[in-house]
Amino acid sequence: MTRIALGGTVLIVITVILSFVQYWFFRYQITDDSILIREGVLKKSQLNIKFERIQAISTEQNVIFRAFDLVTAKFDTAGSAQQEGNLPAIKSALANSLKDRIRAGNKLTDTEEVPQSQSELLLTLKAADMVRIGLSSDRALIFLVLLGPIFESLRNWIGTSVDDSTVLTAMDEPGFTLAGGIGVMVFVVVLLLLFLAAASIIATFLRYQGFQLRAETNALRSTGGALTKHEHAINLGKIQSLVASQNPLLRFFGCFRLQAKQASSGKPGSENQFVIPLCKADQLPMLENRIFSDKLRSFDLRPTSGAFQPIARNYLRSRFILIGLVPALIAISFDFMLLRSLSLTFLAWIPLSALVILTIYRKYGYATSTNGMVLRKGFLGYQTTAFLYRKVQRISITQTYMQERKGLATMRFYLASGSAKLPYVDVHMARQLRDYVLYKIESTHRAWH
Amino acid sequence: MFENAEITIEDLPQAEAVEWQSMDPRFVRRKLTGSVLGIASVLVAVTVLQYILAAAFEDTGLGRSFGWLWLLPVIVAVPSLVWPLISVPKVAYAIRDKDIIYKSGVFWRTVTAIPFNRIQHVEKSSTPLDRRFHIATLQLFTAGGSGGDLNIHGLSTRTAEKLRTFILDRVGSSIEQA
Structure with a gap:
């Protein structure tokens, strides 16, 4: 018993000492144009974040921090992941003044009106x-x-x-x-x-808990959390694509989950995104307009909107042969020749796969507009992805031999936040769309990031 | 003067209407040499294996029944000698003023277009075997993870270098404001 108590005490003492050491070696300095962070006991590191590179500041406040009015501030920079730094446990007043400063700095580059720290409440979530x-x-x-x-x-x-x-x-x-x-x-x-x-x-x-979504002049900010308060911000210009998804349960509730995706570094799991966990179907158009600043005027992310065009019916036949018929026949012949059993259970796969393929086919759809497009897909639920043409990184058009004969093609749009596929569309439409998107990318003077 | 001419879809430059440049003719030979080397190594491996198996099964007299192993190099040889002759002619690229278009594929024929103002960096590389045939690979990187790069394998070293400087020049001249 005493041994356990002794062990516990030693553990606590070590933790406390380590925290103190870590605290002692963590230094930061806010200069006129940048934030300097110096940390590390054995492996020292020094980070210099320029104010002009900071896109947005996100903060987090857990229960203990709240008692002392402290927050952890994270700086979202335009550059690589190495440039991302955070300041643990700073006074929330300091974090707010930093936020105001970033906001004012962002405004200075615009020659527009006076910087006001006004923000408009877009969405709240209830119990x-x-x-x-x-x-x-x-x-x-x-x-x-x-x-x-x-x-x-x-x-x-x-x-x-x-x-x-x-x-x-x-x-x-x-x-x-x-x-x-x-x-x-x-x-x-x-x-x-x-x-x-x-x-x-x-x-x-x-x-x-207490989720609020606010719109600022060129950013979105969400706050929420019962014990740990999360505050997350995203610069509107950095959004590469907007994804509205609806699984069967959300469909039942008539709601969507929205993700605003930023450029990803390519490593899996490092996806950089801003999440709006729930919004009603009738709130979607308003949020889209906010995020794309009305560039997709005639646009609707709602999967049931009439704007969506279906993909070619040949998709059904090709997928049915490839996924339904051929595997089932191979399985049956294999079963018959090797196991000598006359079981035809694999035949059940044929109608089942047909049903699955039909559902997937019906969920595919696309809608184009002057500045961007929306792709729809899904199986049990729906997922619609909207993006602006000028944010596309590259486009490819692929044809199999059969597609070539039928005058069809599969398009892929590569965005900095991932790729989107549009299968089985008319090849002339695909080429025209590709040429138009290229024209949009190449004639723009605005950066994609 | 500010201009804002109306654009009709039909008048847009068509990516399909370009003059395609095919790969360097030495590239087929380079591929075939690679295949021959591969087949040779399989042959060596099978020969060694035959000796080992013969030694191991000497007592039981089963040594002769491994003759089917000689089929292995044949199975490898046929496609690896035929495939370059089919696939290399399908690969082509075209450079336009503002983008590069690349097509490839035998069964899945893909045409990819990358605007120069979306290229992040360009890399040129060549293996020792490539260098014997004066062949190089040009890699064009764009942002975003999923296959965010385009590999053009089979350019002559000189073309690759010319393309690299040309593209870098274009990338540099298209710096945009945020």
């Missing part, structure tokens, strides 16, 4: 919204996937217990019935599901 986000989050979906094995073991359990002997013993013993056993299992599973849904909702509350 009911938290529940919706929690229920429809990917976390909840992961839980459902994790539940898969449980169902499988349940089925196995039923399978093993339903041989004659158990049925006989079950009949002999009135205390334990098979139905009762299944009932307990179902109860446990439902309980687990409820628990996981509750956990997801609680996590959402912690992250997004």
Whole structure:
């Protein structure tokens, strides 16, 4: 017992000492034109962030920091990831003055009006919204996937217990019935599901409680969080694409999740994006207009809007042969020749795949406009991606032999935030669109970043 | 004077209507040499393997039944000698005033266009085998992760160098304001 206490004390003392050392060696200085950060005990590092390079400041405030009125400020710079620095535990007044300064600096380059730190409230999320986000989050979906094995073991359990002997013993013993056993299992599973849904909702509350989205002159700022307060900002000019997604549950609620994607460094998982966790269908057009500053005037990210053109029907046939028919026939012949069984279960794959392909085909769609376009895709849900032509990095048009014969092509738009595919469209349309997008990129004098 | 002429889609320059430049003729020979070297190494490997297997199975008398291993180099040889003859003629590029267009592919024929004002940097490289045939690879990098670069393999060293300086010049002259 004393040994545990001793060990604990040593651990605490070491942590405290380490924190002090780290604190002692962390120095920052705010000069006229930049922020200098010097840190590290053994491996020293020095960072010099120029004010003019800072695009936006995001802050985070956990419970302890809130008691002392401190925040952690993160600087989002236009350059590479190495240029990203943060200042842990600075007075929130200092963070605010830095923010004002960035805002004023950004304004100075514009020759427009006087800098006012005005911001307009665009969106708030209420408690009911938290529940919706929690229920429809990917976390909840992961839980459902994790539940898969449980169902499988349940089925196995039923399978093993339903041989004659158990049925006989079950009949002999009135205390334990098979139905009762299944009932307990179902109860446990439902309980687990409820628990996981509750956990997801609680996590959402912690992250997004009191969520507010505000528009500033050329940036969006979101605040929210129950214990740790998150404040996240994005410069509108840095947004490469806007993605509205709707999984089946969100579709049921009539809501969307919006992501404003920035240029990614290419490493997987390092995606740089600004998330609006929930917005109503009728709020989408307003948000789009804000983000693209009305450049996509006639635009609608809502997947049900009539603006979307379908892709060519040949998509159905080609995918059906490739995914449905050929694999099923190979599997059946393999089964027949090697295993000598006449099971035709693989035949079931053919109508099933046809159904899947038809659903995917129907979700594909595209809508073009003078300055940008929207692509729609999905299977159970929807995902619509909007981007401006001048932000495209490169375009490719691909044709298979069959597509060439039918006069069709698959287009790919490579953006700094990832690529978007438009399959099976008329090749003349594709070439014209490509030439137009190239014209837009090459005639612009504005940078893409 | 500010001009704002109306643009009709039909009048836009068409990326398809260009004169395509094909790869250097030495590139096919370079590819075939690579294939021959590959086949030779497979042949050596199989020969060595035959000796080892013969030694290992000497007692059991099963040494003779590994003759099918000789099929391996043949299986490798046919496609690797035929493929360059099919695929290399399909590759071509064209330089325009403001972009570069590149096409390739036998089964999936892709035409890619990269505007010069989106290129981040250009890289020229060549392997020892490439250098024997005076061949180089030009890599054009754009922003964004997923395959954000275009590899043009099979240019003559001189063309690659000329292209590199030309493109860098274009990239430099198209500096934009934020």
